[in-house]
Amino acid sequence: DAKTTQPNSMESNEEEPVHLPCNHSTISGTDYIHWYRQLPSQGPEYVIHGLTSNVNNRMASLAIAEDRKSSTLILHRATLRDAAVYYCILSGDTGRRALTFGSGTRLQVQP
Amino acid sequence: DTAVSQTPKYLVTQMGNDKSIKCEQNLGHDTMYWYKQDSKKFLKIMFSYNNKELIINETVPNRFSPKSPDKAHLNLHINSLELGDSAVYFCASSHRNSYGYTFGSGTRLTVV
Numbered sequence: 100d101a102k103t104t105q106p107n108s109m110e111s112n113e114e115e116p117v118h119l120p121c122n123h124s125t126i127s128g129t130d131y132i133h134w135y136r137q138l139p140s141q142g143p144e145y146v147i148h149g150l151t152s153n154v155n156n157r158m159a160s161l162a163i164a165e166d167r168k169s170s171t172l173i174l175h176r177a178t179l180r181d182a183a184v185y186y187c188i189l190s191g192d193t194g195r196r197a198l199t200f201g202s203g204t205r206l207q208v209q210p
Numbered sequence: 211d212t213a214v215s216q217t218p219k220y221l222v223t224q225m226g227n228d229k230s231i232k233c234e235q236n237l238g239h240d241t242m243y244w245y246k247q248d249s250k251k252f253l254k255i256m257f258s259y260n261n262k263e264l265i266i267n268e269t270v271p272n273r274f275s276p277k278s279p280d281k282a283h284l285n286l287h288i289n290s291l292e293l294g295d296s297a298v299y300f301c302a303s304s305h306r307n308s309y310g311y312t313f314g315s316g317t318r319l320t321v322v
Contacts, residue, residue, distance in 0.1 A: 131309060142214075142300045142313030143253070184251070190309075197243055197266055198311055200253040 103187045108205040111177045119172040119204055121187030126167050129191045133198065134161065134172045136183040143186065143200070146172065182208045213237070216301050216314040223291055224322055231286045231317045233301030239312070241265070242284035243302040244276060247316070253300070259284050260306075291321045 104122040111117040123132065134146040147154055147161045149170070154161040160173040174181055186203040190196060214235045223229050235242065243266075244256040257276040258266035264276070273289045288295060301314040 133309065135311075137253075140316075142302070142315050143311075144313065145310040148309050197245075197255040197258050199255070200245075202252065 103189060103201055105185070105187055105201065105204045107202065108207065110207045110209060111174075111181075112209050113179060114176050117174040117177045117181070117206065117208075119174075119185050119187075119206065120169065121171070122169045123187070123189055124168045126189055127191060130189040131191070132161065132163060132167075132170050133188040133190055134159070135186045135188065135198070135200075136181075137186070137203070138180075138183045146185070177206075177208045179208050179210060182206055214301055214303050214312050214314040216299075216317050218317060219315065220318050220320075222320045222322065225291055225293060227291050228287070228289045229291060229319070230288070231299055231301075231319070233284045233286070233314060235282055235301075235303040235312070237303055237305075237312060239303035239305045239308075240281055241304045241306065242278065242281075243304075243311075244284065244286050245300040245302060245313075247298045247300060249297070257284075257286075288319075291319075293321050295319060296321045 133148040135143040137143045147159050149161045162171045184203040184205050186200050188198050217232050241260045243258045245253050247253045256270050259278045262278045275287045278284045298316045298318050300316050302311050304311045
């Protein structure tokens with residue numbers, strides 16, 4: 100699987116937008132970009148995924164660069180509950196392959 | 211609730227013992243996984259089963275043996291437990307036609 104690079108940590112204030120970057124310069128044409136997050140003492144949970152176009156769901160938005168070599172997860176209004184480790188993962192297949200997790204970005208949200 | 215459920219949530223045991231962790235999903239998924247998260251928080255895939263068939267077996271000691279009695283269950287049996295086996299073990303599931311993976315809440319194994 101292609102490698103992703105994320106900052107180790109980021110800080111945000113409550114109720115402000117958060118932009119979490121991810122670089123994936125070796126992404127292949129069939130790789131989907133997935134984002135998962137892991138809240139303290141919980142298993143990872145799905146946030147969003149996309150291929151080429153920007154995506155929105157109730158949790159977040161995913162902005163994908165035109166060349167697909169980077170993407171940004173956008174939390175529109177951070178809450179304390181959003182404090183977690185966020186993982187950007189590339190996967191070229193539907194749900195039949197194991198996800199390969201990197202070290203992710205630890206997001207801290209200040210009140 | 212539809213979910214991936216693991217039992218037990220916590221497991222403390224002595225070195226040399228044999229223990230099992232159970233996982234069940236009621237999501238209708240056809241692939242199940244076991245991940246290990248060590249003290250440095252890295253999540254590593256251990257095993258993957260598709261329709262009861264072993265797909266992935268990463269470099270995991272033979273002391274670890276997954277067992278899938280049916281598509282909804284994937285249990286992990288560990289023989290001769292060692293201190294280094296202490297970690298949080300996560301079960302997950304997915305479906306071949308879907309991109310979302312669902313994880314259980316984890317089993318914290320402590321070997322003393």
